[in-house]
Amino acid sequence: MKIRIRFRKYSLMKYIGHLDILRYFQKSMRRAGIDISYSGGFSPHQIMSFAAPLGVGLTSDGEYLDIQVESTDSSKESIKKLNDVMVEGMEITSYRKLSDNEKNAMSVVACADYHVFTKSEEKLKLADLLEAKKSYYDESDEILVTKQTKKSEKVMDLKSLVYGFDIFESEGKIYYYVKLSTGSTDNVKPELFLTAFFKHMGLEFDETDYQIHRLDVYCRIEDKFVSLSETGEEIE
Amino acid sequence: MKKLALGDDILLTVDKPARYIGNEINMVVKDKEHVAIRFVMCFPDVYEIGMSHLGIQILYDMMNKREDVYCERVYSPWTDLHKIMKERNIPLFALESQDPIKDFDFLGITLQYEMCYTNILQVLDLSGIPMLAKDRKDHDTIVIGGGPCATNPEPIADFFDMFYIGEGEISYDALFELTKEWKEKGYSRDEFLMKAANIPGIYVPKFYHPSYDENGIISEFTHDEGVPATVKRQVYSNLSEAPYPSKPLVPFIKATQDRVVLEIQRGCIRGCRFCQAGMIYRPNREKDVEVLKKNAYEMLMSSGHEEITLSSLSSSDYSHLEELVNFLIDNFKDKGVNISLPSLRIDAFSLDVMSKVQDIKKSSVTFAPEAGSQRMRNVINKGLTEEVILKGAGLAFEGGWNKVKLYFMLGLPTETKEDMEAIAVLANEIAKEYYAIVPKEKRQGKCQITISTSFFVPKPFTPFQWEKMYTPSHYLDCAKTVNDAVNAQLNKKSIKYNWHHADVTVLEGVFARGDRRLSQVLLNAYNSGCLFDSWTETFDMQKWVKAFEDANLTMEEYTLRERSEDEILPWDFIDCGVTKAFLLRERKNAYAETVTPNCRQQCSGCGSASYKGGVCFENKN
Incomplete structure (x- = not known):
């Protein structure tokens, strides 16, 4: 039986990288007594896969992993069992059964959205930013950025890969909302998009000064983006 | 969110920020306002090494079972963070509360190997605790050492207020009760230390005084009135x-x-x-x-x-x-x-x-004969015979294994060229056994025999505590003898030989049986940049050579001299159970x-x- 788990990663856990999160969950499944399935062989491993790895330093309200289990309690009980063994900065928010022919989370991911905000005092003005957004995004046909890969530099056009961009102010702080193509092909990181936006304004986007917070991850169902949390069904 | 001692600007630039944030599964959280004693336990090496140590896990659990004690942890910041902390004057902190080490009543440092000694100075330095115990004032953190190297604490005695000699499960309760009494009654630091020195297993170096003759041999080891002459290791x-x-x-x-x-x-x-x-x-x-x-x-x-x-x-x-x-x-x-x-x-x-x-295909069987010839194995009392090794290897080959690891030591007392060459001969015999036992059609290629040698370092409280060591070039000659002997074997293509560097061995030997005069060498070494000396990427022998010169000491006087059986050894004041008479018999x-x-x-x-x-x-x- 396939299960899709949604979790939040925040606070101190943002310093823990993806591979260590994987190890963390392997141990958590054991501590919580989840009846997870194992592969065969001399060093059996748990059948588990993640939707979209989150970089070190980022926080998230919508992370996903799929597991295969031999048997399971109800969604409610399973969430409680898992949350009882979590550390500060990790919280399980959903546990749903997938149909057997459902593809795993990693292969269905289409996009993710984020809030980005400064960790220090706000120095920029909303009006200026909205003005710059017009020429950079709203009224532009293309957003050309240079993407650095291990071997070469690649110029790519982000326009068709950005599904939403908004800037708003809340309690004296400016928030950038972005919804970006995510997955094994056409993966756009928020820092890449914002670096280009800041460059457009003649500013520098200092990554360590900004908190990037992932809101959710989506798959595409009939031309619509659907949150992965809506896939599968509750177990009563 | 818990307040961290380091900000994102640091944590997101250093390697493995998880080393510095705590929050691990089963971390103990207590309200520091509701405990009488704050203890921070340190393993003076990088987090991944320190977290693997069983002793600290035992003591952490044991101390935290007491409601009046909160035991936290600290490890050596890696060189990248070390540099930042020095530049920006950031005090070293404990993982649990993220509070400065200076705020604690006790800093407990486990002494697992000699090559971590400069890391002890790093921890004291970054914490802002005076490095020398004599410079600490009434309210400074009490620095206490323990672990295997505490069986000869003398080379680092100047940096510690006290050592706990033996197994931690016994005397910490008494020490904590005394600490509470100290706080209530307001003893001076010296009064507290004097009382502590009377708890079984607690050694307070400042009350013990070695003197040296012109050859650097201890001429007298006296102690102040009111402390025991010998400290009994706790078991x-x-x-x-x-x-x-x-x-x-x-x-x-x-x-x-x-x-x-x-x-x-x-x-x-x-x-x-x-x-x-x-x-x-x-x-x-x-x-x-x-x-x-x-x-x-x-x-x-x-x-x-x-x-x-x-x-x-x-x-x-x-x-x-x-x-x-x-x-x-x-x-x-x-x-x-x-x-x-x-x-x-x-x-x-x-x-x-x-x-x-x-998985048999991937795993190997391991033997530690420690010496190549039966004569040498009799000298070191390693009861493994060639017959037993060949029988075990034979069974393993029959069972499907084809990888064998062999561990030996070089530079043992009475060792001859023949003893060293016997290492290669033994490896060859094992290979012969493989080709004799496993028929050609069943072989998965050649058998793979890996020989590793380390150089012997005489340690306190062993029958070899009086033995001399050798120069680095002698050690490398020993390794060359083995290497040449391996190349002379019929099955040399099935045998791989690895040996260790000799410089670290010599330093380890100096500190294992060293005395208090070495504290100056350690200070010189740390001040000149020595840190993480057990890591090849950070070890710098040239700095150590200079550190000895500047302290007017030589490594050779510690390594090349055979101790006489009637001289006072730096660790003689400790009673480890095994008697000197037994060690001499052995x-x-x-x-x-x-x-x-x-x-x-x-x-x-x-x-x-x-x-x-x-x-x-x-x-x-």
């Missing part, structure tokens, strides 16, 4: 009743020891004459197998680890090994828990077990190439029966 007799952590800490990043560690016994019955652990942890004490089963279950459940390993000096000597291993396999193997079995003697039983828990037996039977065969009257426990009292009423 917990009934290990089955000792506290053991049911909820081990589980790091986020992969530690060196990323598994449940089950201590099955302490001490060893074998009495190898080079082995300090085999002497100082006497008497051998086994834990009740039922207690171990319970411990294993609890720790696996609370940690979620996917592997469990047994900890002991010689697992095969544990009386209920078969029962324990079968229990682990039966109960956990199908739950995806891997079982790792170190220090096993290779025989039919261990091969059977290994075939159940390992030294004579070594030179006579006479094997001493193990503790179960016959008692050799080593002196550790004074601890009234363990193997000394097995089968006796």
